[in-house]
Amino acid sequence: MRNKKITILGIGNLLYSDEGVGIHVLPLLEEKLAKYDNVEVIEGSTDGMRLLETIEETDYLAIVDAVNAGKEAGTIITLVDDEIPAYFGIKMSIHQLGFQEVLSAAKLRQTCPKQMVLFGIQPASLSLGLELSPIVQAQLPCVVEQVVHQVEKWCHTS
Numbered sequence: 001m002r003n004k005k006i007t008i009l010g011i012g013n014l015l016y017s018d019e020g021v022g023i024h025v026l027p028l029l030e031e032k033l034a035k036y037d038n039v040e041v042i043e044g045s046t047d048g049m050r051l052l053e054t055i056e057e058t059d060y061l062a063i064v065d066a067v068n069a070g071k072e073a074g075t076i077i078t079l080v081d082d083e084i085p086a087y088f089g090i091k092m093s094i095h096q097l098g099f100q101e102v103l104s105a106a107k108l109r110q111t112c113p114k115q116m117v118l119f120g121i122q123p124a125s126l127s128l129g130l131e132l133s134p135i136v137q138a139q140l141p142c143v144v145e146q147v148v149h150q151v152e153k154w155c156h157t158s
Contacts, residue, residue, distance in 0.1 A: 003038040006154055007058035007113075008147060009051065011044040011065045011099060018123030018136045022065040028144045029064075039151055051102050056111040060154045062147050065099070066136075067120025074135035076142060077120040084118045117150055119143050 008029055010022035026041055033039045040058075044051050055061060063084070067077045084103065106112045121143065124133035132140075 004059045004154060004157075005057070006036070006039045006060045006062070006151055007054060008033065008039065008041045008062045008064070008151070009044045009054065010042070011046070011051075011063065013046050014130060015128060017125040017127055017129040017131060018121070018133050019066045019126050020130075021121050021123070021132060021136055021140075022063070024132055024137075025064050025140050025143055025147075028140060029147055032144055032148050033151060036151065036155070038155070048099070049102055049105070051099070052105055055102065055106050055113065056109070058113050061113040061116040062150055063099075063116065063118045064143060064147065065118065065120055066123040066126075067118065069120070069122055071122040073122055073124035073133070074139050075122040076139060076146070077118070077122065078146065079118040079120070081116055084116060115154070119146055119150075 010026040012020045012022035014020035014023050023043055023045060026043055030041045033041060042054060044054070069075070069077050071077065103112070121136050121139050124135045
C-alpha cells in the first residue's frame with residue numbers, strides 16, 4: 001500500500017489582517033510536520049480554481065483559514081467534509097472565486113480527498129493590514145496542535 005498523501009493547505013489574503021491567518025500559520029506547521037515525508041504544506045493564498053489539482057491529488061486535506069461563523073473573535077472552528085462549504089471563506093471581492101467553488105468542482109468530478117478538515121479562526125479584523133490581530137495571533141499554537149493531531153490520526157488510519 002502506498003503512503004497516504006496528506007496536504008495542509010493555508011489559504012487567505014495577507015493584505016487584510018486576520019484574513020491571512022491560513023498563511024501565517026504555515027511556517028509553524030512546516031516546522032512541526034517536518035518529520036512526515038507524506039505531508040505537503042501548501043500556501044494556497046487566494047488561488048481559487050488553481051487549487052483544484054492540489055485537492056484532487058491528495059488522500060487527506062487539512063485547510064487553515066479565517067472563517068466567519070458569527071462567533072466570538074479568536075474562536076477556533078473545526079468543520080469536517082460536507083460541513084465545510086456552508087461556512088467556508090470570506091470573499092473580499094464579489095469577483096473572487098471562493099474555495100466553495102473549488103470544493104464543488106472536486107465533488108462534481110468525484111475526486112475529493114477521503115477526508116477534509118477545516119481549521120478556521122473567527123477573525124477579529126479584516127481591515128487593511130499585514131499583521132494578525134493579537135487575539136487571532138494568540139490562537140496559532142492551538143491551531144497548530146489541532147492540525148498536527150489530525151495528521152497523526154490520518155497517519156494511523158488504515
